[in-house]
Amino acid sequence: MASRRSNAKTGEHSDKYSVLLPTYNERENLPLIVWLLAKYFGESGYNYEIIVIDDGSPDGTLQIAEQLQKIYGADKILLRPRAKKLGLGTAYIHGIKHASGNFVIIMDADLSHHVSTLPLKQKEGGYDLVSGTRYRGDGGVYGWDLRRKLISRGANFVTQVLLRPGASDLTGSFRLYKKEVLEKLVEQCVSKGYVFQMEMIVRARQLGYTVGEVPISFVDRVYGESKLGGNEIVSFLKGLLTLFATT
Amino acid sequence: MTKLLEWLLGLSLIGMAWGLVTFDLLDLQLPPQYRELAWPMPVYLLVAFGCYSLATVGYRVATFNDCEDAAKELQAQIKEAKEDLKKKGLKM
Numbered sequence: 610m611a612s613r614r615s616n617a618k619t620g621e622h623s624d625k626y627s628v629l630l631p632t633y634n635e636r637e638n639l640p641l642i643v644w645l646l647a648k649y650f651g652e653s654g655y656n657y658e659i660i661v662i663d664d665g666s667p668d669g670t671l672q673i674a675e676q677l678q679k680i681y682g683a684d685k686i687l688l689r690p691r692a693k694k695l696g697l698g699t700a701y702i703h704g705i706k707h708a709s710g711n712f713v714i715i716m717d718a719d720l721s722h723h724v725s726t727l728p729l730k731q732k733e734g735g736y737d738l739v740s741g742t743r744y745r746g747d748g749g750v751y752g753w754d755l756r757r758k759l760i761s762r763g764a765n766f767v768t769q770v771l772l773r774p775g776a777s778d779l780t781g782s783f784r785l786y787k788k789e790v791l792e793k794l795v796e797q798c799v800s801k802g803y804v805f806q807m808e809m810i811v812r813a814r815q816l817g818y819t820v821g822e823v824p825i826s827f828v829d830r831v832y833g834e835s836k837l838g839g840n841e842i843v844s845f846l847k848g849l850l851t852l853f854a855t856t
Numbered sequence: 857m858t859k860l861l862e863w864l865l866g867l868s869l870i871g872m873a874w875g876l877v878t879f880d881l882l883d884l885q886l887p888p889q890y891r892e893l894a895w896p897m898p899v900y901l902l903v904a905f906g907c908y909s910l911a912t913v914g915y916r917v918a919t920f921n922d923c924e925d926a927a928k929e930l931q932a933q934i935k936e937a938k939e940d941l942k943k944k945g946l947k948m
Contacts, residue, residue, distance in 0.1 A: 640941050640948065673948070676945070680946060749923045751927040753922075758917050762917045766913050826923035826925075828930050852859075853858075853860050
């Protein structure tokens with residue numbers, strides 16, 4: 610047992626995982642997600658860094674991030690803030706520039722995931738991209754009513770029929786990419802918001818990258834609101850049709 | 857080729873094949889059973905696809921996992937995290 614642990618540490622010493630955390634008003638969640646990441650990466654022995662990209666949050670997210678940096682060290686917590694809310698794609702571009710890892714993990718700053726499943730799966734198959742899915746294996750959700758489940762599964766079904774993306778969950782944002790793969794994809798993708806996440810996987814398949822999946826338990830936001838109203842559905846459909854017509 | 861173009865191509869091919877058989881456009885003099893079978897095919901296929909969709913989505917909604925354990929675990933970890941961070945000097 611002991612020798613396996615030390616093999617894990619020395620064997621993977623060349624792999625480093627950069628976690629990109631774009632934040633906007635995540636004052637409550639940020640310390641918790643950083644703590645969880647530090648815990649899981651610490652336990653698994655993987656080398657990591659967390660890059661917090663705060664878009665000028667008015668609630669003091671950046672100040673909390675600075676405190677966390679003092680606690681965990683400036684080599685583990687990097688702060689690369691921006692002046693105002695500029696969107697996900699540019700946040701990733703910005704974050705990649707400062708990432709020293711060879712793998713990049715992207716995730717929402719909400720508290721839904723066990724992060725060590727990603728590197729594990731990647732090593733299993735040498736994948737270019739590993740995506741978390743709520744729809745396969747023992748993946749799932751918590752605290753969703755029937756309406757939300759229906760909309761989610763319905764939307765995913767339409768997505769599968771129209772795009773045949775080769776991945777079961779496109780709107781998730783819990784992913785691991787090889788750094789050069791993420792760079793290439795961010796260059797190519799033009800959508801905004803979560804449609805951007807969808808486009809990334811669709812383009813990845815088109816470019817011939819290999820995509821692995823891990824089941825994730827999506828526990829609903831502990832703080833803050835999760836929105837799924839009529840507006841969101843309409844904008845989802847618009848985004849889906851755009852992808853349908855352009856990819 | 858975009859997905860849209862793939863669909864248009866596929867639908868055009870199927871449409872042509874259907875038109876060919878149903879309206880005997882090439883004057884092939886096919887037996888009447890072929891024409892009678894082909895004529896309502898588009899509707900049959902749409903209905904079949906509709907049923908398949910409902911059944912699939914229904915099944916998937918019914919078997920959508922509820923992660924009770926993950927939620928409990930997360931709640932416990934949040935508590936642990938808050939205490940630990942307070943100890944380490946975080947002022948929230």
